[in-house]
Amino acid sequence: MALLALAGCGKKPSATRTVVFWQFSPLPAIQPILARFEAENPGVTVQVEQLTWQSGREKIVTAIAAGRPPDLCELGSTFLPGLVADSTLLDLTDRAAKLRDRLVGWDITTYRGRVYAYPWMVGTRALYLNDDLFRRAGLDPAKPPETWDDLLRAARAISERVPDAKGFGMNAGEREILFKKFMPFAWGNGGDILDSTETASVMASPANVAALRFYLSLKPYSLLDRQEMHEQAFGKGRLGMVISGPWLLRALPESAPGLHASVAPMPRPAAGRGTHASFAGAEVLGIFRRAKNHSDALRLAEFLVRPENTMPIFLATGNAFPTAIGTAADSYFVTHPNVRVFLDQLPTAVSPPLHPQWVEIEEIVNAELEEAIYGTKTPEAALADADRRITAALNRQRPQRP
Amino acid sequence: MKRGARPLGVLPWALAFFFFGVAPLAYALALSFLDYNPLRADRTVWVGLANYATALQSPSFWRALRTTAYFVVGTLPVTLTLAYAVASLLARARRAETFFRAAIFFPAALSMVVISLVFKSLYAEEGLLNGWLAAAGLSRIHWLLDPRLALPSIMIMDIWSSVGYYAILILAGRKTLPDDQLEAARLEGLSAWEVERRIVFPHLRPVLLFVVLLNTIRAFQIFIEVFVLTRGGPLESTLTLVYHLYDRAFYHFEMGYASALAFLLLILVGGLLVIQRYVLGERAREAR
Amino acid sequence: MRGGAAASGARAGRATRSRGSAWGLYLALSAISLASLAPLLYMARVSFGAGSDLPIAPADWWGHPLSLEHYRDLWSGGPMARFAFNSLLVTGVAVPIQILLAAAAGHALARSGFVGRGTLLALATAFLILPKQVLLAPLYLLFASAGLLDTYAALVLPHLADPFGVLFMAHYYQTLSPELEEAARTDGLSASAIFWRIVFPVSGPGLAVVGVNGFLTTWNAFLHPLVLTTSESMRTLPVGLALFAQSEHRVDWGALLAGSTIATVPVVLAFLLFQRQIVEGILKGSSR
DSSP states (O other): OHHHHHHOSOOOOSSOEEEEEEESSOHHHHHHHHHHHHHHSTTEEEEEEEOOTTTHHHHHHHHHHTTOOOSEEEEETTTHHHHHHTTOBOOOHHHHGGGGGGBSOHHHHEETTEEOSEEEEEEEOEEEEEHHHHHHTTOOTTSOOOBHHHHHHHHHHHHHHSTTOEEEEEEOSOGGGHHHHHHHHHHHTTOOSBOTTSSSBOTTOHHHHHHHHHHHHTGGGEEEEOHHHHHHHHHTTOEEEEEEOHHHHHHHHHHOTTOOEEEEOOOBSBTTBSOOOEEEEEEEEEEBTTOSOHHHHHHHHHHHTSHHHHHHHHHHHOSSEEOBTTGGGSTHHHHOHHHHHHHHHGGGEEOOOOOTTHHHHHHHHHHHHHHHHTTSSOHHHHHHHHHHHHHHHHHHHGGGOO | OOSSSOGGGGHHHHHHHIIIIIHHHHHHHHHTTEEOOGGGGGGOEEOTTHHHHHHHHOHHHHHHHHHHHHHHHHHHHHHHHHHHHHHHHHHHOOSSHHHHHHHHHGGGGSOHHHHHHHHHHHHSTTSHHHHHHHHTTOOOOOTTTSTTTHHHHHHHHHHHHHHHHHHHHHHHHHTTSOHHHHHHHHHTTOOHHHHIIIIIHHHHHHHHHHHHHHHHHHHHTOOHHHHHHTTTOSTTTTOOHHHHHHHHHHTSOOHHHHHHHHHHHHHHHHHHHHHHHHHHSSOSSOOO | OHHHHHHHHHHHHHSOOOHHHHHHHHHHHHHHHHHHHHHHHHHHHHHTSSSSSOOOSHHHHHHSOOOOHHHHHHHTTOTHHHHHHHHHHHHHHHHHHHHHHHHHHHHHHHHOOOTTHHHHHHHHHHHHHSOGGGGHHHHHHHHHHTTOTTSHHHHHHHHHTOHHHHHHHHHHHHHSOSHHHHHHHHTTOOHHHHIIIIIGGGOHHHHHHHHHHHHHHHHHOOHHHHHHOOSGGGOOHHHHHHHHTTOSSOOOHHHHHHHHHHHHHHHHHHHHHHHHHHHHHHHTTOOO
16 A cells, blocks of 8 residues: 555656646645646646655755756745756746736845746744733733833843743754844844845944844843744743744644733834834745746746635645735734734845845854854954955855856 | 685675765765866866865864864763773673663664654753753753753763663673683782783773774764754854765755865774774774 | 673672672662663653653653553654655665675675675775765765655665675675585586575574664664655655754654654664674674
């Protein structure tokens, strides 16, 4: 039986055209949608495969390197820069023109005016509060922290007044996600990694320094651990506030049935100053230049981004929202106010630049942030070093770029 | 005697050995002179020794060597002492020697992934060790998240998992000691301690040196522990050469650079073996 | 080895030693055995618990209800069943082939002279101590260009190159007298008939060592299964477990340690049945 299942990777012996589609959603969520696509496009068969976040990137790169990429592929926005730099993706600029005013998130998939993928779903993070811990610390959970000051005060109150609890979850031990956790504070404060032309580093700007100083001021009241441990501690009622995505909202009722949690937008630097910035990550649909079936892959991509096809995936996975304009009008968000917070958070969420050297830049930012978080460098020194290293990397590569 | 048997019998294995052993080794050497990323195979360039030069100038490379040095200095004395003590105890056991030997040796047969996962759960924020600390009214310890503690935490795990293994090697060495030599020493009226010091220990010298070498070579090759527990962090405090190699090869797809790192590893381990031969003056054991 | 154990027992018996120090010896050995097995007992205990969190206080450890929940979850739909199936399949295919290759090649190396025999032996011996990480990048690229990444072939083939079994069997046959084979040859038996009817049947003890050590290295293999597979459905138990532990949002410790326990059961069985052969393999240089 098992052997049969192994052998049967579903190749249908017929004259139909096949689109190989790799994506991250659970198969039960995506299959009904693909069945509708097949019904709408007779003669086309979709061969779908589910990727995992632990090794999806490796699998995709391996397939390209081996010359056997899928026709259509769901990509995390963080993989996009590397793939664009290696010129592996098909330029979709012309085809995208007709979708322009139907979807949001084009900046995530555009590099130097060319579009390399269709934005499919966008996700962001917001601030989770444990209502009970807020009350025990003498705070009102109905008034979530609006400013940095409020955040610090709340974190401190919870740490000091509730035994065996910490106020805030500060990421440590997984270097690769540090920039996602810190940069929202910098972005909200008007800071950034690269300047608006994406040719120079602005990493050591006063706005970034102020944001990092504030971020580190949370450390005494923070649980320093990996994200998964934050979420576990939050579920156990040992953490007052954690920054996380909508998936936690889905997990909590099962893993922590008695917990009263609410979700609030990210705080901003001060009342009337800065923005409620957060990190935006997107799921995009890309087509590899070396793929076999470009035309049906495009057809499938354009089918998938329709709101009626993306909404069921959002409802099944709960991680990211459809990019289709008008999604917010769905009645689901009226009945789920905590989810609605994420949707409202989206307009002020920022995504990292689609820069061919992003992988290297991200590595530098993460490494220097880690030094600052562990206190082996001052915030100023860490950001100055990051600035110097990013500048060096940009200068080194520029002559070779087309 | 060497006539007429089936030399052809060697062929199936020799082919496998060639294709999955010798040829990849030669390929790795060639790769180490290239700037090669399988995603941009068209941009492959011969760079000569540049990959080696880059590695020798890279802070991560030296950090990885430093990790290895700390690891050897931290584990070797403890592992060796414990293994020696355990072997001496086992050699004295009259009853149930088989049981004790099996129990002590068993971790050596286990998958390093399983060992690492079990220790990851022990070291976790909510894990058993922190549970005990909390129950004793002490504050929790961030075993794997503190740059000063992460490597020692891995060392403790390594000591736990390898004492039995080395104890078995040492025990086997003890058993090659001729009985009459021990008997003669006792008849001379030497105390147990003196027998150990004057007769057993000198006899075990080659085995102990071999254990030292083996532990050092293994320290150069640590990967699974780091992959499962710390991914090289925090602050690269647990970055090992092989983890660095894996990261460059399979995250950044810098196959040429990773191959140069691999050959540096080969040179280091080969150098140790040469030193070992020199120190021992002969082969540590007639293994085959 | 057994004789040595008996002799050391007799030696210890003759030594004058108080009952108290014998008690001390067994107490110490029991304590060491417990320390050696405790993490594994802990692993099994958590895997038979309920809920996905770690039990923290030791008191909870005993009081916590027993449940098969994690094993049921693993069996119904989780990826763990697939990992276990892959591991069984790969081991089940690779180890018998390894045994056959080792017997055939070992016999040929021991009994016949052919061009390149010395070189082959030297290379094989060098590969015993070669850091296998050197081969990762080239193996990956070779399997990628052959279109064999993410297949059972990629999981099995690299194991067949392992030189340990061949060298071990070559040594084993050298210690067997060739008289019987020569007599058979004089009787006109073909080379293959001699191998299958005369040599193979007396190879059991040697092949047991090769088989059980091959089983342990294949079952526990991590690096090449990690880089040569990319789909979750192709992961073996060690790789699947290690990656499962890195899921970004929540670690299900119960499931993880249940999977680890499943990965450990065959090792325990092999160990109980073949401890002597495992030790012999290690003494002869099988890589752990």
